[in-house]
Amino acid sequence: MSNQIKVIVALLKIVEEGSSVRMLKHLKLSYTEIADLIEQNIINGNLVEKDAEIVLTENGASFLNENRHLVKETDKSKWIEPDYKNKIKKIARDDVFLPSKKELSFLKKLP
Amino acid sequence: MLHQKIAKMKDTESINALAKIFKKKKWFNIDDDDHIFDTFCDLLNILEPEERALIIELTSNYYWITGDDYLKDIKEVIKSVPQTTFEGIKDILLFPIVKPTDDKKTKSGHGLTYDIKAMMPMSSNLRHVFPKIIEEFSEFGSGPASKANQLLLLVDDFIGSGDTLDQCLKEIEGRTKIYYERTLIICISCQLETYNLLTSKGINIYAKYLIERGITDFNVGSTIDEKKDLMRTIEKSIPGSNSLSLGFMESEALITLKRTPDNTFPVFWMRTRREGKYYNPPFLREKQS
Numbered sequence: 153m154s155n156q157i158k159v160i161v162a163l164l165k166i167v168e169e170g171s172s173v174r175m176l177k178h179l180k181l182s183y184t185e186i187a188d189l190i191e192q193n194i195i196n197g198n199l200v201e202k203d204a205e206i207v208l209t210e211n212g213a214s215f216l217n218e219n220r221h222l223v224k225e226t227d228k229s230k231w232i233e234p235d236y237k238n239k240i241k242k243i244a245r246d247d248v249f250l251p252s253k254k255e256l257s258f259l260k261k262l263p
Numbered sequence: 264m265l266h267q268k269i270a271k272m273k274d275t276e277s278i279n280a281l282a283k284i285f286k287k288k289k290w291f292n293i294d295d296d297d298h299i300f301d302t303f304c305d306l307l308n309i310l311e312p313e314e315r316a317l318i319i320e321l322t323s324n325y326y327w328i329t330g331d332d333y334l335k336d337i338k339e340v341i342k343s344v345p346q347t348t349f350e351g352i353k354d355i356l357l358f359p360i361v362k363p364t365d366d367k368k369t370k371s372g373h374g375l376t377y378d379i380k381a382m383m384p385m386s387s388n389l390r391h392v393f394p395k396i397i398e399e400f401s402e403f404g405s406g407p408a409s410k411a412n413q414l415l416l417l418v419d420d421f422i423g424s425g426d427t428l429d430q431c432l433k434e435i436e437g438r439t440k441i442y443y444e445r446t447l448i449i450c451i452s453c454q455l456e457t458y459n460l461l462t463s464k465g466i467n468i469y470a471k472y473l474i475e476r477g478i479t480d481f482n483v484g485s486t487i488d489e490k491k492d493l494m495r496t497i498e499k500s501i502p503g504s505n506s507l508s509l510g511f512m513e514s515e516a517l518i519t520l521k522r523t524p525d526n527t528f529p530v531f532w533m534r535t536r537r538e539g540k541y542y543n544p545p546f547l548r549e550k551q552s
Contacts, residue, residue, distance in 0.1 A: 183301050204270065
């Protein structure tokens, strides 16, 4: 059951991003199963077809948002966070940087 | 249906559209292990959005005729010949449409001549007629190709540009006289352009399917050239397709029979290479020896 929800979430995410169905292939779905899955989700109102275009409905979008955590995030910018606390101020090209003796841990004597 | 502009299709959209085409054309019945569908989807996956939309558009007008259909189809074609044609006819001479260079080789026309011969005794209008298969060009010799009480049937599954037929007729004419009023071209499918040309020359031709040009006959105005250019872009990544761009002699055919004729757009039957990897076409042809 949870796998069934997972594939639906994956499909909705693919539609939202306009990305390739590779993730569904990774979940071991065949192309005919993917085609059936798309059709089911059009019938159950998660997706809607406008001519040949397929987009998320409001229902589909909220279902995706509730269950987004079930599928692995493939967008790197969303799971690699910048390390702000270790960020230092940029100094000018000709500046000479002399750290205080206290901050240089390798000068400290080992206990 | 006329298609106007170049559309774009996402991966999911092309899979959905392809599944609809397969259902509508009952192709899943032929493709019972989904192999062709899978191959098709793998190919769509690597194409650009505009390219996908073009392939889907072409596929919606595509004919896929399997060997299982041949007997039923050729029967239908024979039945469509007006009954008056057979009045006073004692013999039917059957000859496959082949190039002189393919003489004595087994081509698709051979199987069909045999099928026609076999069905004649069981057919209400042809059971009194005697069928005779002509095996090779050398049998056309003394005397006319068809005497007053004979009909010559030239048979094939597909007539594309008409080039093979032309060579075949010339070879026979080099040996004997063809009486066109007693000659019928019998085929399962023929390109519409070629059909019209032959008919205008007064040649009797009968076909079940008349095949239109995939881009030119389904689009209007500048879209035709835009889509042809888009197809040429796809063909850039199909090794060996250069001389067959848009199909042999730019036929733009959309048909697969027992084999796919080279008149069909190469993308449907030749391998596509993208980023160093080869992708099989849906209607891959067996290797030529």
